[in-house]
Amino acid sequence: MKAVIITLSLLMLSLVAQAQTxxxxxxxxxxxxxxxxxxxxxxxxxxxxxxxxxxxNFIGAPSFYFIRGGVQYSIKRNLRVAGGYAxxxxxxxxxxxxxxxxxxxxxxQQVSFSHRYPGVNTLFRVRNEQRIFNTRVNGxxxxxxxxxxxxxxxxxxxxxxREGGRTQFLxxxxxxxxxxxxxxxxxxxxxxxxxxxxxxxxxxxxxDTGYMMVFQQRNSGFEYNLNHxxxxxxxxxxxxxxxxxxxxxxxxxxxx
Numbered sequence: 001m002k003a004v005i006i007t008l009s010l011l012m013l014s015l016v017a018q019a020q021t022x023x024x025x026x027x028x029x030x031x032x033x034x035x036x037x038x039x040x041x042x043x044x045x046x047x048x049x050x051x052x053x054x055x056x057n058f059i060g061a062p063s064f065y066f067i068r069g070g071v072q073y074s075i076k077r078n079l080r081v082a083g084g085y086a087x088x089x090x091x092x093x094x095x096x097x098x099x100x101x102x103x104x105x106x107x108x109q110q111v112s113f114s115h116r117y118p119g120v121n122t123l124f125r126v127r128n129e130q131r132i133f134n135t136r137v138n139g140x141x142x143x144x145x146x147x148x149x150x151x152x153x154x155x156x157x158x159x160x161x162r163e164g165g166r167t168q169f170l171x172x173x174x175x176x177x178x179x180x181x182x183x184x185x186x187x188x189x190x191x192x193x194x195x196x197x198x199x200x201x202x203x204x205x206x207x208d209t210g211y212m213m214v215f216q217q218r219n220s221g222f223e224y225n226l227n228h229x230x231x232x233x234x235x236x237x238x239x240x241x242x243x244x245x246x247x248x249x250x251x252x253x254x255x256x
Contacts, residue, residue, distance in 0.1 A: 023222055029058045030229040032212065036252070037236040038072070043246055046072040048082060058230070062091040070108070077249060083109040105132040114251035120159050121168070121251045127152040149179040150189060158198050158251070168198040170208050185221025190214055196231060206235045206252070 036050040052066040070084020086106040110127035129150045156172030176189035196210015214227035235252045 023224065025224045025226050028056055028225060028227045030063060030214075030227050031055045031059050031232075032229050033232045034066075035234045035236065037238065038250070038252070039238050039240060040248055041240050043241065043243075044074045046074070048072055048084065054229075056091075064091060065089045068106075068108075078114045078251075079111075080113075081109075081111050083107075103134045105134075106130065107132075116249075116251065120157050123154070123156045123251045125152075125154040127154070146182050147180060148182055151177050151179070156194070166200040170194065170196045170198045170210065184219075186217040186219055188217050190216035190225075194231065204237055208233050208235075 032052065032054040034050055034052040037048070039047040039049075041047065048068070048070040050068050052064070052068075054063040054066075055061065056063040066086065066088045068084065068086035070082050072080055072082040074080045084107075086108060088104040088106065089101040090104065091101055107130045108127055110125055112123060112125040114121070114123045116122075129152065131148045131150055132145060133148070134145050152174055154172065154174040156170065158168040158170045160168045172192075172194040174192045176191070178187050178189045192212055192214050194210060194212045196208050196212075198206065198208040200206045209230075209232045212227075212229040212231045214225065214229060216225040216227065217223075218225065237248060237250065237252070239248055
């Protein structure tokens with residue numbers, strides 16, 4: 001009888017453990033707005049800056065605030081390298097005071113290649129990030145600074161509705177992979193699929209808007225976020241070159 005009780009207890013514990021590790025998908029609705037600026041200083045050198053705000057429950061609660069800056073160098077007209085610094089303030093699942101946001105400092109390096117084919121403009125980018133985290137609880141820092149390395153691979157294409165027109169169909173996909181000692185269950189970090197419209201408002205400004213589906217694996221390994229996101233991204237290009245005889249011809253979209 002004792003053996004039966006022990007066996008049943010072990011079976012129950014096994015079933016509970018299995019239930020706790022079944023794949024769980026948490027769905028969210030987000031709105032994501034950003035401004036992404038390029039300041040071209042010479043034919044080869046430029047400065048990058050962008051600001052992002054994402055809200056959850058569509059616009060009902062904060063998700064994160066994000067700023068990024070960097071320097072870009074054009075090896076060729078369609079081949080560029082860049083690097084810089086970013087900072088993210090991430091809200092918890094529950095709306096909390098500003099001082100309880102998780103802080104992330106980020107250093108990044110990237111290389112991007114763009115090409116204009118007949119009827120389609122393409123962009124391929126690889127970005128490497130060193131993400132430095134510091135957790136805060138009840139406004140107090142835990143001083144638990146730790147680094148997670150992440151590699152991001154983006155492929156996007158925009159297809160003009162008509163030659164020389166201002167409006168294009170946009171399709172993009174970006175895969176994120178985590179690396180480092182703190183990464184145990186989620187080497188796969190997330191995938192972002194974007195479908196939308198790109199519109200050139202003026203020689204300096206364009207935008208893209210549409211739907212982004214973000215499928216993200218959380219640290220536990222068995223929990224996933226499925227984020228349905230309305231996206232509105234603005235792109236500013238400002239030419240400060242003394243000699244403007246060479247036209248700036250960048251393919252710019254999906255720069256989050």
